[in-house]
Amino acid sequence: MLYNINEKGYYGEFGGAFIPEMLYPNVEELRQNYLKVMAEPEFQKEFNQLLKNYVGRPSPLYFAKRLSAKYNTNIYLKREDLNHTGAHKINNTIGQILMAQRLGKKRIIAETGAGQHGVATATVCALMGLECIVYMGEIDIARQAPNVARMKMLGATVVPALSGSRTLKDATNEAIRDWINNPVDTHYIIGSVVGPHPYPDMVARFQSVVSEEIQWQLKEQEGKTKPDYVVACVGGGSNAAGAYYHFLDDTNVKLIAVEAAGLGVDSGESAATSALGKEGIIHGSKTLLMQTNDGQITEPYSISAGLDYPGVGPMHAHLYKTGRAEFISITDDEAMKAGLELCKLEGIIPAIESSHALAIFEQKKFKPNDVVVLSLSGRGDKDLGTYINYFKL
């Protein structure tokens, strides 16, 4: 069984490029060039130097002693929260801005939900002196004010998406429309392993540095390169794709994907795509997505703005369908409790997205000698308002 992408741009039956002809030249240009550009020694050198000196990689692999003791197993946290801009998102935007430069693009567009990817994109645009336009749902702009301010300080123009449900999926639609209207000089930096081929694969490759580091860091600390489990939260799925990447075809390493159940999988207010979704097309990719019987895409809900995407990347749809990854859904309450627990036990305030991954220890028992690596995808600073409201701090 092959778990990575095939030469036609599919993970099993998922993926592909279901795009209007107006987007074809843009996407085709990228498809023809991305692997070639990424393989260039100069590209590799610049990418790795920026990851080291600008992002602060490698991010630590930290043995969480008190958390491990509480759950009677061995838990390592992959500290993506310590990256510049506070999450794993920057790994991808660094890669894509270098790609855009090599393709001769002068103008960068991006979509953002919670604002983390928007900030990471605005950051690399400032770094390279490129124009940056970020599309963000009108509703998200209102509830993520600090990130909107960050993007503006970094020189980006934030454009409200006023159509449809005015959240992440509509911001993505608006970014796609912008790209249709600007086919020559613009590169679209998609923030997750979603969208038409080659985006899911390109983003997964830029994020794969996470599992590459896990291998040698674990070797240093545990004397082996392979954990028993890799755990990550999944919205679109980019931090999970990065954490799984080098273990995809090694079935001795078990993969756990944690989705946001919101108020409960059957509550009608959820973002658990694997449980609630059906096969279909969203943003140019054949994958699992939440939709009506009639094929209209529905609006998901999660307390975590980074997890409320109605689809999931095609890699994850394939991992779900084949049973390669175990999918667990975690409610708002379970995630918030796990987030606070990490604060008290380890002195780390996690992003609420990552708190969902942390919550599985209350649901799933691990053996005392298991080695569990959990992707701590982001830090909780951006979520302080939500934590304050939730815990009445």
Place this chain on the structure above:
Amino acid sequence: MMNRINQKLQEDKKLLSIYFTAGYPELDNTVTIIQNLEESGVDMIEIGLPFSDPIADGPTIQASSTQALKNGMTTDVLFKQLKDIRKSVNIPLIIMGYFNPILQYGVEAFCKKCAEIGVDGLIIPDLPVDVYYEAYKTTFEKYGLINVFLITPQTSDKRINFIDSISNGFIYMVSSASVTGSSSGFGDEQTQYFKRIADMNLTNPQIVGFGISDNKTFLQATQFSKGAIIGSAFIKHLTNKAVNKIRSFVKSIRD
């Protein structure tokens, strides 16, 4: 029997095709709009099956789609509304919709239903040419449906020739790099593009869409092509005026 689209394309005139979103402005306007368009002398109609996330469309068609869905439009409702359409309407009817709702209905079931009703063709902007060719061409042909592909100013000659080779009706020529409803008037760049495509002497005639809103743009668009499609401008007309004032809109384009 020859497909109505092919019959129409043989007529010695420039064709006017009108797009509207089914279920807009009111859920039950579909049949009235179609009948009025035919009576007003329109040559062909594109019935838009609304979608929640129409990425190739601009604000006008997106807003009409959102409203149509709110009004209760679904694939089943549309098929029910169109059940007896061939008792009163003779011009070619094309359903234009995004791929996901069709996929959920079942591609073969959808095609079968279209054939039963008397729909002549489909335009599915996000169904890629290669996927259609490998997976669905046989099904479309089995039910006598013409699938219409889009080309843009950025589409390479090689790709245009391939699209021409697998088309059996007309080619939908997108006037400029844009979503629907965003252009105002055509410049030299468009005229040169229209001429370039005309000079390729393709097997399938071309009909121009995107950016046509009045008599002037209709004439520009059809100078080198077989016809033109109007969408957003007609939707705006429906928004502003009553459904029964369609004749004046069509007259303003033709004269």
